[in-house]
Amino acid sequence: MRKIFPLLAVFGFWVCAAELIVAVSTEPPSLDPTTNAAAVIRLLLQHNLYENLVQIGENGEIRPMLARAWELSEDGRTYTFHLEPGVLFHDGTLCNAEAVKRSFLRAKDPGCGVVHPEYFAALEEIEVLDELTVRFVLKESNAAFLALLALGDAVIVPDRDDLGSNPIGTGPFKFARWDPGYQLRLERNPNYWQAGKPQVSAVVFRFIPDPVAQAAALRAGDVDIILEATPEIAETLSGFQVFSAPQDLVQILAINKTRPPFHDPLVRQALAHAVDRAQLIRLVARGFASPLGSHLSPSAPYYADMTWVYPYDPARARELLAQAGYPQGFSATLTLPANYSFHVRTGEVLAAQLAKVGIKLDLILVDWPTWLERVYGQADFDLTVIGHVGRVDPALTLAYYGPERPDYYFRRGWSNPELDELLRLGATIPDPGARKSIYTVAQYLIARDVVNVFLQAPHRIVVARPNVTGIKLPALYLLPLGEVGKG
Secondary structure (H helix, E strand, C coil): CCCCCCCEEECCEEECCCEEEEEECCCCCCCCCCCCCCHHHHHHHECCCECCCEEECCCCCEEECCEEEEEECCCCCEEEEEECCCCECCCCCECCHHHHHHHHHHHHCHHHCCCCHHHHCCEEEEEEEECCEEEEEECCCCCCHHHHCCCHHHCCCCCCCCCCCCCCCCCCEEEEEEECCCEEEEEECCCCCCCCCCCCCEEEEEECCCHHHHHHHHHHCCCCEECCCCHHHHCCCCCCEEEEECCCEEEEEEECCCCCCCCCHHHHHHHHHCCCHHHHHHHCCCCCEEECCCCCCCCCCCCCCCCCCCCCCHHHHHHHHHHCCCCCCEEEEEEEECCCHHHHHHHHHHHHHHHCCCEEEEEEEECHHHHHHHHHHCCCCCEEEEEEECCCCHHHHHHHHCCCCCCCCCCCCCCCHHHHHHHHHHHHCCCHHHHHHHHHHHHHHHHHCCCEEEEEEECEEEEECCCEECCCCCCCCCCCCCCCEEC
């Protein structure tokens, strides 16, 4: 049931106490984006409950957030950040320079269970200069460092070990309760440091996996927003606001190269030639997607289109399979996360496409926690379809393909020393022109080796009731709700 309260006086100004009910398909496995890789945590909580020193603007530029200004030394190794005054964590403690230092010391510590401690390994020293000034000294210049600070891995958190179930940040909403299997409730932060935000008294994320049920709830007025509407459902929702835009998200067919026959480059090349991206976009995305030839999204800086490397050519796919010793094809499993209908539908179409060249897929649907544990954590799969969120800078996004993560779920069983060196150079050279050349070649090598098959870049689709105002779709995979209201 939606609740609309009368206007309330809060700190001398009037705010509307309406609750915003948001339908989401996937329940987060944890509420700490630094210690769990699930992108849905960032989608729901980054910029709503958690905040960063900096943020990415609508045009991809780095903008202030908790840091109101910063300076970079001439050698590119020292960043000095000046913090917003008077910012409090939701537990009432001060978010000052010392708190920022502790937050990043935690991020650097592999013992704290953070997902990507390697991101912060370049931090040589963190100095507190005064209450609102903190200095980061890097071991060497890092062209991606500012972009890194905008990621969910770099949100500023207090020194606690229970953020997965009791999240605390500095954002416009604070944690109220989590009812597993039903909803996650955030309430207005009365001490928020930005005046006039948020516009509503609470945000309730309602877990509704079925897209048809989401649409029914929207029509009935039980929810105000569908956060990730499927294309076919969005087409049926006339009379509602439909927002769509490219995003920094890619859908891939991930390949386990430790399992025969996918250890064979000829088999992987056949797999790539057998995929018809145009059909996927037409049947699955209903046009709400772009063809993809790289792990970088077409909307991301430095993207290079590599769809030409292995164009759709089923005849060539059959030839390659015969050369690899599989003239009659072979069978394999395709593990799909059941909660993501977009990936499931993609898997169904892919199975039909690959069957035409003799690759018979047994589709296995698993729940999200199982996918994270079995596929992502243990690399227990043949093939899988999944989405990967971008990380603003190619040095961060493509790091999965470098030597730092040999145990990454799709990285196992493959390496490329030439690519390793290119990724090292791209992370340290600041010149945009040089980086463009480096990352173009890097994307070619990844495509050539068919580390994965890159499918499509789905566009974001958010559907809202007519009275919902202030929705903006940033390029990053998140949805800030601090300025969203209900008229």
